[in-house]
Amino acid sequence: MNGAHDLGGMHGLGPINPEPEAEEPVFHADWEKRVFGLTLAAAFPGKWNIDMSRYARERQHPIDYLRHTYYENWLAGLEKLLVEAELVNPEELKTGKAAGPADEPIQQRALKAEEVAETIAKGSPVAMTISTLPRFKSGDSVRAVNRHPTGHTREPRYVRGRVGVIHEYHGAHVFPDRNAEGSKEGRHLYSVRFSAKALWGESAPGRNAVYVDLWEDYLEAA
Amino acid sequence: MSEHHHSHDHDHTEPPSDLVLRVQALESLLIEKGLVDSAAIDVLIDTYETKVGPRNGANVVARAWGDSEFKQWLLRDATAAIASLGYTGRQGEHMKVVENTPTVHNLVVCTLCSCYPWPVLGLPPVWYKSAPYRARAVADPRGVLEEFGTELTDHVEIRVWDSTSEMRYLVLPERPEGTVGWSEADLTELVTRNAMIGVEKAKPPLNIGRSK
Numbered sequence: 531m532n533g534a535h536d537l538g539g540m541h542g543l544g545p546i547n548p549e550p551e552a553e554e555p556v557f558h559a560d561w562e563k564r565v566f567g568l569t570l571a572a573a574f575p576g577k578w579n580i581d582m583s584r585y586a587r588e589r590q591h592p593i594d595y596l597r598h599t600y601y602e603n604w605l606a607g608l609e610k611l612l613v614e615a616e617l618v619n620p621e622e623l624k625t626g627k628a629a630g631p632a633d634e635p636i637q638q639r640a641l642k643a644e645e646v647a648e649t650i651a652k653g654s655p656v657a658m659t660i661s662t663l664p665r666f667k668s669g670d671s672v673r674a675v676n677r678h679p680t681g682h683t684r685e686p687r688y689v690r691g692r693v694g695v696i697h698e699y700h701g702a703h704v705f706p707d708r709n710a711e712g713s714k715e716g717r718h719l720y721s722v723r724f725s726a727k728a729l730w731g732e733s734a735p736g737r738n739a740v741y742v743d744l745w746e747d748y749l750e751a752a
Numbered sequence: 753m754s755e756h757h758h759s760h761d762h763d764h765t766e767p768p769s770d771l772v773l774r775v776q777a778l779e780s781l782l783i784e785k786g787l788v789d790s791a792a793i794d795v796l797i798d799t800y801e802t803k804v805g806p807r808n809g810a811n812v813v814a815r816a817w818g819d820s821e822f823k824q825w826l827l828r829d830a831t832a833a834i835a836s837l838g839y840t841g842r843q844g845e846h847m848k849v850v851e852n853t854p855t856v857h858n859l860v861v862c863t864l865c866s867c868y869p870w871p872v873l874g875l876p877p878v879w880y881k882s883a884p885y886r887a888r889a890v891a892d893p894r895g896v897l898e899e900f901g902t903e904l905t906d907h908v909e910i911r912v913w914d915s916t917s918e919m920r921y922l923v924l925p926e927r928p929e930g931t932v933g934w935s936e937a938d939l940t941e942l943v944t945r946n947a948m949i950g951v952e953k954a955k956p957p958l959n960i961g962r963s964k
Contacts, residue, residue, distance in 0.1 A: 543887050545884060546899050548877065548878075548900065549878065549879065551877070561772045561775040564793065565775055568782065572782060580918075584865055600866070600882075626781050628781055631785055636787070640788055640789055640792075641788070641792045643794070646795040651842075652842075656845065684864060737907075738912070739911055740913075741912065743916045743919050
């Protein structure tokens with residue numbers, strides 16, 4: 531979707547103002563810690579995946595997305611996911627009082643303290659084996675398809691319609707557009723090099739380039 | 753953060769106390785429903801506050817500076833090379849390492865959200881997740897670098913890596929001059945988190961006040 535999250539190339543957002551590295555804490559408030567931990571833990575019943583989480587945050591009103599701090603966006607996304615997955619109903623969310631416990635099989639999947647280290651170390655690889663051969667190879671000229679889906683996508687607006695060159699083939703990975711709809715499907719994934727001039731016009735420094743990971747559905751021969 | 757129930761004095765942001773209450777209410781609701789275990793949340797927080805952070809990435813970089821075979825492996829198959837040092841898992845399942853040279857400087861961003869290689873760098877700093885960085889890194893990388901005090905000569909090609917997939921990028925900074933013969937442990941002191949994102953270079957040796 532063409533939401534406020536798709537920020538590449540936007541103007542007027544002001545300076546970055548980084549905190550000095552040596553002075554920046556991992557979290558800036560206790561509530562941020564809890565939102566971080568809750569968001570990770572609440573995914574374990576298996577009702578959503580990473581692309582559904584991203585899409586939940588993206589679907590906020592653009593004004594809310596931009597004015598919120600990072601973990602406020604996580605909180606808004608988590609509340610949306612919990613209600614949409616029917617793990618929590620809106621009344622429970624409003625009152626903070628449970629109308630009843632979650633179903634037993636769901637409760638059994640809740641993350642336990644002793645499982646955390648192994649779960650983190652294992653991660654969730656997204657590489658898949660698919661039956662089709664990759665359409666493109668390194669050096670091929672490709673155009674990022676000019677498409678504007680209203681669902682989740684990882685094709686940023688600033689590359690759409692632009693011509694680049696395949697830098698590297700990454701193998702087949704889970705396709706986010708379909709994964710956000712709950713369907714785990716593999717698609718070939720490529721690193722595509724776009725010259726700064728192709729993206730930002732003739733005044734951009736000629737030597738610079740942006741490398742973007744794009745799935746085959748986002749690409750056509752050029 | 754401890755004062756609750758004071759009146760709204762501005763229109764555009766929620767008072768922090770409301771936010772604190774909202775998070776507390778959500779956590780107690782999810783515990784009551786059996787959906788989360790607060791001890792597991794404590795361990796998750798502690799893991800990324802105290803255990804997994806940019807020292808891991810500094811160890812990867814220092815090893816690559818001192819061991820050319822490891823460096824070639826790292827550039828060819830970063831996931832496996834990094835796993836050999838014990839850094840694996842969540843948000844680092846598929847790794848790529850990009851090398852800075854005298855003519856190429858790499859910079860990592862996630863314009864669409866906040867993708868970042870957790871096993872080697874921990875959780876991202878606020879600025880990495882901020883709208884201005886995400887907006888400008890792809891369109892004006894030189895301006896972004898200048899804001900971090902990093903000046904590059906005009907002949908240096910800047911390559912920006914937008915983390916749109918589950919591939920995660922780590923910059924291998926150039927090894928600073930004047931570090932011949934240094935131990936790996938000493939070299940790690942020169943490797944900052946910001947250098948591994950690509951907004952800065954590794955520290956020059958004189959800046960760490962060692963007596964070598």
